[in-house]
Amino acid sequence: MSGEGPADGTPLPADARVLRLPRPPPDFVPESWRPPYQLFEPSSDDKRHAEDRGLPVRVSVWDESLTSSEQARAFRAGRCLVLRVGVKNIRAVADQTNRALAVAYDRLEEALLSRPGAHGHAGIEGLARRSGEPKVEWKAALQRLADEAELIEWDT
Amino acid sequence: MSDKASLADGLRERAWKKAPPLAKTLTPDPFRVARLAHASQPRDQPLRQAQESAAWQRYLQALEEDRRLAVPQARALRELWRFASERVRCLRYPAAGVTADGDAYLSWAYRDLPRITLNVVVLRDGRLEWAFVDSHSGVHRGSEDPVAELPDEAVTELRRFARR
Numbered sequence: 001m002s003g004e005g006p007a008d009g010t011p012l013p014a015d016a017r018v019l020r021l022p023r024p025p026p027d028f029v030p031e032s033w034r035p036p037y038q039l040f041e042p043s044s045d046d047k048r049h050a051e052d053r054g055l056p057v058r059v060s061v062w063d064e065s066l067t068s069s070e071q072a073r074a075f076r077a078g079r080c081l082v083l084r085v086g087v088k089n090i091r092a093v094a095d096q097t098n099r100a101l102a103v104a105y106d107r108l109e110e111a112l113l114s115r116p117g118a119h120g121h122a123g124i125e126g127l128a129r130r131s132g133e134p135k136v137e138w139k140a141a142l143q144r145l146a147d148e149a150e151l152i153e154w155d156t
Numbered sequence: 157m158s159d160k161a162s163l164a165d166g167l168r169e170r171a172w173k174k175a176p177p178l179a180k181t182l183t184p185d186p187f188r189v190a191r192l193a194h195a196s197q198p199r200d201q202p203l204r205q206a207q208e209s210a211a212w213q214r215y216l217q218a219l220e221e222d223r224r225l226a227v228p229q230a231r232a233l234r235e236l237w238r239f240a241s242e243r244v245r246c247l248r249y250p251a252a253g254v255t256a257d258g259d260a261y262l263s264w265a266y267r268d269l270p271r272i273t274l275n276v277v278v279l280r281d282g283r284l285e286w287a288f289v290d291s292h293s294g295v296h297r298g299s300e301d302p303v304a305e306l307p308d309e310a311v312t313e314l315r316r317f318a319r320r
Contacts, residue, residue: 026253027222028215030208033251036263036275043256139287140296143265143273147291 005066005119008107009055012122016087018061018103019072020149025081035083035149037142042128058106058123061085069153071117082153089148090124097141101126212249224254228282233260236276236284236306243311246319250276264317274313276306288313 012018022039042057050057062072069082087103094101106123113119127145129138216237219230233252241247250262258280265273271292277285279302286306287298297309306314 023256024254026251028212028249028252030212030249030251030266031204032266032268033263034265034267034270034273036251036253036261036265036273038253038255038259038261038263038275038277041255045256135285135300136287136296136298139275139298140289140291143275143287143289144291147265147270147273 005107005113006105008105010105012063012087012103012105014088014091016103017064017084018087018090018122018124019064019067019069019152020059020061020083020085021072021076021080022083023076025079025154029154035146035151037139037146039081039083039149040124040127040142040145047128056102056125057128058104058125059127060106061103061122061124062117063105063120063122066120067117071115071120073153074115074117075112079155080153081151081155083149084152085145085149090145093141093145093148094126097144099126099141101145208249215252222254224258225260226258226280226282229260229278229280232278232282232284233262236262236278239306240311240314244314244318247314248317248319250317264314266317269316272313272316274310274317276310286310 020039026036026039040059042059046059047057064084073080073082090101090103093099102125103122104125105119106121107113108118108121124145127142129135216234219225219233222230225233248264248266250264252260252262254260260278261275262278263273263275265275271290273287273289273291275287275289279285281302283302283304284306285299285302287296288310289296297313299307
């Protein structure tokens with residue numbers, strides 16, 4: 001079981017859609033809200049993890065064709081918010097913002113691989129702030145991506 | 157939403173709740189999404205505004221008890237809302253949260269204003285970073301370094317988010 005699934009770093013197909021379960025979800029959302037860029041911001045843990053593995057910084061997502069939202073939620077404790085975004089939308093944002101955004105499978109640690117949906121784990125690369133990049137420009141790029149995300153589930 | 161539509165939704169919702177787990181893994185709960193869509197019905201607007209206002213007050217009241225926030229940060233969040241809502245009449249409530257790294261944020265971004273976003277980060281020491289983005293024109297402006305309070309430039313952008 002644990003040997004199956006896409007190899008780490010394999011790009012997701014352009015027609016794939018990914019689920020993002022940001023941790024933690026927002027504490028308050030008003031009517032008609034759009035997700036803030038912070039829900040796609042790499043955390044210090046994401047950066048440390050990437051450095052330890054010698055890989056690009058990846059923001060955790062799940063390939064919807066391999067992992068259902070319920071399976072993805074099982075990897076999270078507590079309240080969940082589930083966003084969905086198409087890989088082609090992410091690529092469009094990459095073009096608009098001149099960033100090397102990519103979505104690649106991100107193999108979970110061995111102990112987790114037997115859990116349902118584990119092989120669908122992936123990551124969006126290219127979201128970390130580049131050295132010398134103006135902060136506002138970086139936030140604008142992340143907000144462009146957040147604007148592409150569709151809210152599909154939300155535990156209030 | 158008509159009563160008939162409401163009844164139909166109720167029946168479908170009950171059916172979905174009784175559905176076997178496999179069916180639920182294949183499709184997300186459509187009723188959460190439906191409820192979000194129905195939330196834009198004008199008939200319910202006063203009630204929804206009252207509920208939203210109450211929820212926002214609860215959020216503000218809970219800030220001091222939120223252990224993820226530093227004391228100056230919780231104070232700054234409350235002060236930021238007071239400052240902004242005093243300067244911008246009928247300012248809409250922002251989305252609010254705390255990142256995994258402990259930065260708090262308020263985000264004015266709405267589906268009915270799809271192009272523009274104003275985001276304010278409240279750092280642990282209570283200082284602020286703001287960013288305004290107009291994704292249509294490509295204009296973005298904001299602070300590269302933390303500031304003690306929102307500058308006039310940010311307040312000007314915030315006026316775009318007043319209720320009409």
